[in-house]
Amino acid sequence: MFTIGDFARHGRVSPRMLRHYDAIGLLRPARTDPFTGYRHYTADQLSRLNRIIALKDLGLSLEQVGRILADQVTTEELRGMLVLRRAELAQAVARSAALLGQVEARLRSIESEGHMPSDEIVVKSVPAVRVAELSAEAASYSPEDIGPVIQPLYDRLCTALETAGVVPTGPSVAYYEEVPGGEGRVVVHAALTVGADVPLRAGGDFAVVDLPAVEHAATIVHRGPIENVVATEQILARWIEAGGHRSAGYSREVYLEAPEDRSAWVVELQEPLV
Numbered sequence: 001m002f003t004i005g006d007f008a009r010h011g012r013v014s015p016r017m018l019r020h021y022d023a024i025g026l027l028r029p030a031r032t033d034p035f036t037g038y039r040h041y042t043a044d045q046l047s048r049l050n051r052i053i054a055l056k057d058l059g060l061s062l063e064q065v066g067r068i069l070a071d072q073v074t075t076e077e078l079r080g081m082l083v084l085r086r087a088e089l090a091q092a093v094a095r096s097a098a099l100l101g102q103v104e105a106r107l108r109s110i111e112s113e114g115h116m117p118s119d120e121i122v123v124k125s126v127p128a129v130r131v132a133e134l135s136a137e138a139a140s141y142s143p144e145d146i147g148p149v150i151q152p153l154y155d156r157l158c159t160a161l162e163t164a165g166v167v168p169t170g171p172s173v174a175y176y177e178e179v180p181g182g183e184g185r186v187v188v189h190a191a192l193t194v195g196a197d198v199p200l201r202a203g204g205d206f207a208v209v210d211l212p213a214v215e216h217a218a219t220i221v222h223r224g225p226i227e228n229v230v231a232t233e234q235i236l237a238r239w240i241e242a243g244g245h246r247s248a249g250y251s252r253e254v255y256l257e258a259p260e261d262r263s264a265w266v267v268e269l270q271e272p273l274v
Helices: 004-011 015-023 045-057 062-070 075-111 143-164 230-242
Strands: 039-041 122-126 129-138 172-178 186-193 207-211 214-223 252-257 266-272
Touching (some): 004 039, 129 143, 214 230, 214 252
Antiparallel strands (some): 172 186, 214 266, 252 266
């Protein structure tokens, strides 16, 4: 048998917690000395302790934990609960990481105020390009609204092109249109460059369209996750205004490099000028 201190050490909990579990009947000691009141536990009781901690980590109250243990939850049932909780936590971590990136992008934008790195911006003509695309609406043009919409579009588009035997011949292109009267809503177009021999088509599993040439576009290269693009876009906006130019709409995003490591992404922003 283990003393309460030794059992707490092996279970990675505090003796105080074990005393509380004893007081509410959740984990009784295997033996309590009638004279000293010292609690002793067996190694077999680590199994129940593990279940208590695991269920508590799922967000359950100790009262709920007690009811579940009274129903003798199986190892497989508990494993299923923990797998589900792990997925929920992973999603929360991903959302927090995305939010952190957006905060850092806003911070970089604030820090860059007053600096005009004009050598990063090139005005050039952009040729017409044929693309296969899927489209959907997003609640706004903010990264947190665009991200959850555009990634599933690309996943579906890649599957549809593979099924149709269409092989992309160039980079991914994302472009946007404002929804008339949509109070800031935008149409998100997720596109992949295809060959000129791919026939134009509308509807079905995907559309094939020709994006028109842009005679004058102010371009800048963004490096890193596209969710952090705000600072780069605002550098471009300041340059456009300082140079007496006028924007003609949303920037196209041309994904020059998009490896699995999003921090290594290279995206050219192409903002049309009047």
